[in-house]
Amino acid sequence: ADSLQTEMIGSSFRIYDQVDSTQNVAHELVRQGCPEGTVVLAEEQTSGRGRMGKKWLSPKGKGIWMSIVLKPHIPLKQTSQLTLLTAVALCRTLRQELGVAVGIKWPNDLLVDGLKVSGILLESSGEDDRLNYVVAGIGISVNMEADDFPEELDGKATSLRIVCGRPLDRIQIIRRFLEKFEELYLLYLQQGFSPIRTLWEALTISLNRPLRVKTYNGWVEGTAESIDDNGALTVKTRDGETMKLYSGDIQL
Ligand code: BTN
DSSP states (O other), X not given: OOSOOOSSXXXXXXXXXXXXXXXXXXXXXXXXXXXXXXXXXXXXXXXXXXXXXXXXXXXTTSEEEEEEEEOOOOBGGGHHHHHHHHHHHXXXXXHHHHOOOEEEETTTEEEETTEEEEEEEEEEEEETTEEXXXXXXXXXXXXXXXXXXXXXXXXXXXXXXXXXXXXXXXXXXXXXXXXXXXXXXXXXXXXXXXXXXXXXXXXXXXXXXXXXXXXXXXXXXXXEEEEOTTSOEEEEETTSOEEEESSOOEEO
């Protein structure tokens, strides 16, 4: 019962002590022809990447730093659906396994009481509107302690250990997450985005409350009521305009 119960996700598994970024390793493995479902894990990343050019702190042994290679046959513009799928799989795993009240902040941050415990970064490659492959990067602050976070993350980030009040078994979380991920990914390949969207909407903290969206000319205030078929957040701004967000940042 304690082994990994998946068929495709994790069929090829690479574990490293130290890498620059598991994303880079995964892209390289794709160039070498690795199969779909290849998982790359590292104890430590020296240049972990976050969204929008940010750094992702990845101290040795303190978290789960992981990338998964996927090769679904979908149009490029549906790639955001996979971001939301990854967030749903992780959110449900942490709720079920640890009983932690995690919520999803659009598009893919996992928060507990407003503090970030995990982030997801999707990097894709495609041509002629077809997705070629995607690397889904997952960072989870599992066993970090207050001292492990830099000052600028004060009041912004936390770890599962801090939230649960005890150190946690990373292997167990990885197994359960990969199983949940495979289950949802297969559902997605068979039935499309609609069941994933329903799950995402039930787990998010970003709908039906005031929020601010960062645009090219500053912050705009509004409310989001739904995500659309491609996974874009649909925001009604205060001056009655409707905006679709495919990526970017919001403030709640
Ligand atoms: C974010 O919230 O900005 C996304 C963070 C994603 C971090 C993970 S850790 C594993 C993978 N390798 C990276 O360099 N980044 C992702």
